[in-house]
Amino acid sequence: MALFGFGGGAAVADAADTLRHAARADADGLDLFSLSDHPYFGDRLDAYAAIGTILGGTRRLTGLVNVTNLPSRPAPMLARTVTSLSTLTGGRIVLGLGVGGLWDDIARLGVPKLTPGAAVRAFAEAITLIRSLSGGGEPVTFSGEFYQVTELQPAAVAAPPIWTGSVGPKSLAVTGRLADGWIPGHAADWLSERYRTSRPLVDEAAVAAGRSPADIATIYNLPGTITDAPVRSPRDADGRWRGGSVDQWVEELTGAVLDHGAAGFIYHPVGDPDMALARWAQEIVPAVRAAL
Structure with missing residues (x-):
């Protein structure tokens, strides 16, 4: 069954509206509510606090940080954050994860600036470590290039x-090897050139890792x-969906x-956003669910 969500505003000035939209989305039966993560901007809410x-x-919404700015949130602490949220909410959390893109802004947080290749390696290492630090078991010792933990x-x-939220070939390959879902970058949809050239890289990496491409869902920012x-x-001249009637x-x-x-x-x-949320949740989503 397809999931349907709403992307809320992450501005501090819009905090009351964001909470109201989330309550409305929950009452109207949506599945997901997402917020972006830009902690280097002072006018934005901290995504995980929000x-x-x-x-x-809320009672049924699943939360998604779309996507987590990994360089600003070390993997061991991120593992604690998302598993705690899962415990507190009965599993109503998805971990959206990105390599990190706005490096000049990220560096202002005091985070060392990584090369693109190093950022992808850190991304893969983080996914592996987050999984290792979840689900119980023996204490974990991990000595990686970017993360080291001892008897944790x-x-x-x-x-x-x-x-x-992978975009480049190397991060798409990490998605195929390790992730459960992929959110195409730049709001690319199923008819876009970006999707047509990127999804095969995810699938090839999945097969090479002994996985089925079907194990990696595609979820679209729309x-x-x-x-x-x-x-x-x-659709616009470049084939990008721009909307229409219900x-x-x-x-x-x-x-x-x-x-x-x-x-x-x-x-x-x-x-x-109020009108758009109402029409999305009350008109479009129920009709698509009925058609499926």
């Missing part, structure tokens, strides 16, 4: 599903307008699941 607050005030007791609960009347061209959305998303294997969608509103 997600924890949201999950504490794993959390009793399993690590949540790990979805990556911005767009929801219009009253059908639009002539719901019926056009329903047809597009149903086809994405049935014809292209989409596992989920996180809608990012264009325009009035």
Whole structure:
């Protein structure tokens, strides 16, 4: 069954609206609520503090930091954060994880700046370590290139599903080897050139690691307008989905699941977020679920 989520605002100034949107999404039966993670900007909420607050005030939503800025959140502590959230919420957390992109901004936090290749190696090492520090078992000693822990007791609960925001070939290969899901970068969708050239790299790495490509779900960040009347061209000149009427959305998303294997969608509103959330959760999502 496909998952349907909503991308909330992460600005400090919008905090009350974000909590209200999460409550509305929960009441309307959405599956996911996501926030971005940019801790180097002073006008943004800390993503995990916000997600924890949201999950504490909702009953069925799963939280997703979309995606976690790994360089600013060391893997051993991130493992503690997500397993604690899983324990407190009955498993309503997914770990979204990225290599880290805005390195000049990240470095202002006092984090050493990594080369692209080193950042990908740290990314792979972090996924491995987070899984090792979850699910109980004997104390873990890990001596990696970027992370070292000694006799550290794993959390009793399993690590949540790990979805990556991989973009480059090397990080896509890590996704295929180690992740549970992939969120294509730059809001690329199932008909985009980025998806067509990137997903095979995920699949090839999965097969090489002895996994099935089906083990790695694809979940899409999906911005767009929801219009009253059908639009002539719901995609732009580059083929990117830009929105349309409720019926056009329903047809597009149903086809994405049935014809292209989409596992989920996180809608990012264009325009009035209150109106967009209402139409997404109350009109589009129920119709797509019924069609599936």
